[in-house]
Amino acid sequence: xxxxxxxxxxxxxxxxxxxxxxxxxxxxxxxxxxxxxxxxxxxxxxxxxxxxxxxxxxxxxxxxxxxxxxxxxxxxxxxxxxxxxxxxxxxxxxxxxxxxxxxxxxxxxxxxxxxxxxxxxxxxxxxxxxxxxxxxxxxxxxxxxxxxxxxxxxxxxxxxxxxxxxxxxxxxxxxxxxxxxxxxxxxxxxxxxxxxxxxxxxxxxxxxxxxxxxx
Numbered sequence: 001x002x003x004x005x006x007x008x009x010x011x012x013x014x015x016x017x018x019x020x021x022x023x024x025x026x027x028x029x030x031x032x033x034x035x036x037x038x039x040x041x042x043x044x045x046x047x048x049x050x051x052x053x054x055x056x057x058x059x060x061x062x063x064x065x066x067x068x069x070x071x072x073x074x075x076x077x078x079x080x081x082x083x084x085x086x087x088x089x090x091x092x093x094x095x096x097x098x099x100x101x102x103x104x105x106x107x108x109x110x111x112x113x114x115x116x117x118x119x120x121x122x123x124x125x126x127x128x129x130x131x132x133x134x135x136x137x138x139x140x141x142x143x144x145x146x147x148x149x150x151x152x153x154x155x156x157x158x159x160x161x162x163x164x165x166x167x168x169x170x171x172x173x174x175x176x177x178x179x180x181x182x183x184x185x186x187x188x189x190x191x192x193x194x195x196x197x198x199x200x201x202x203x204x205x206x207x208x209x210x211x212x213x214x215x
Contacts, residue, residue, distance in 0.1 A: 003093040003204050010085050011200055022157055029151055030198055037178070037197040042145035045193060049074075049184045052140045054111065054133040057120035062109075062133055064188070073106045073191075073215060074184040075208060078141060078177040080199065081114050082122040083163040087179070090202040095128050097205035104212045106183075113138045113169045113177065136170055141177040146195055150174045183211045191215060 015023065043049075053063040067074055077094060079087035091110060094101075101108050108130040112119065119132040138147045155174065158165060166172045181203040183192040192211040194203040 003089060003202055006089045006093075007086055007200055007202060010089065022160075025154060025157055029154055030200075032151075033148055033178075033197045039195065042178075042180075042195050043182065043190055043193065045190055047190045049182070049188050049190055050140070050143045052135075052143075054135055054140065055116045056134075057116055057123045057132050059116050062131055067107055067109065068184075068186065068188050070107065071186055073104075073186055073212065075101060075106050075108045075212070076180075076182045076184065077108070077110050077203075078135075078146060078180045079110060079112050080176040080179065081112050081163075081165070081168055082118060082125070083161075083165075083168065084199070086199055086202065087112075088122075088126060090179070091122070091126055091128060093202075093205050094208075095126065095130070097209065098130055100205075100209055101212070104209070106212055109133060111135050111140065111177070113141070113175070115168065115170045118168050135177070137173070138175050138177060144180070144182075146178040146180045147175050148178050148197070150176060181208060183208065183215075185215060 049064060051064050053061050056062050079091060081087065094108060098108060110132045113135050115136065116134045119134050123132050135141055141147045165174060178195055178197050179199055179202060180195040182190055185191050
């Protein structure tokens with residue numbers, strides 16, 4: 001089954017069980033973002049990746065400089081948080097493809113705004129064998145132009161689902177990264193991007209492999 005098919009399954013189930021006002025609010029916020037998002041404000045193919053230094057799941061600092069010093073290309077995937085079922089499916093799909101990425105000399109890294117203790121939970125729960133980093137405050141995502149300031153109207157809905165983003169992220173901004181996957185070559189230059197303001201859409205690992213094969 002493709003990742004797209006799995007994601008569609010989550011959407012279909014949500015439509016069956018979620019109250020219509022909740023569906024309308026979430027869909028409305030997504031549609032507003034899709035309509036207003038300017039892809040030219042995000043990092044572009046050919047740009048140099050801004051340097052980053054982020055904590056991994058056990059609190060150790062991981063820098064882009066150190067990762068690129070391994071003389072390997074870098075595949076970075078941004079996700080909103082472990083509370084997001086679409087993100088969890090996307091991470092699981094990337095984990096399945098991890099041996100293929102590694103065989104091609106590529107380092108896979110996932111980044112979210114969640115605090116390290118929550119990324120540790122994500123890593124363990126989903127048996128991820130690649131680094132999961134904490135971009136607290138979405139500082140790096142903001143540099144890349146891929147942050148969605150969610151409307152406050154969604155806060156009661158998130159509370160109803162039990163999603164406490166303030167506790168998970170360590171701030172009350174309610175901002176999340178726009179799901180994105182970025183391929184960076186050994187020189188630190190962005191070679192491919194997939195940035196979709198509709199969080200229900202994610203890059204298929206097979207497409208990321210095609211990017212890598214074309215390097």
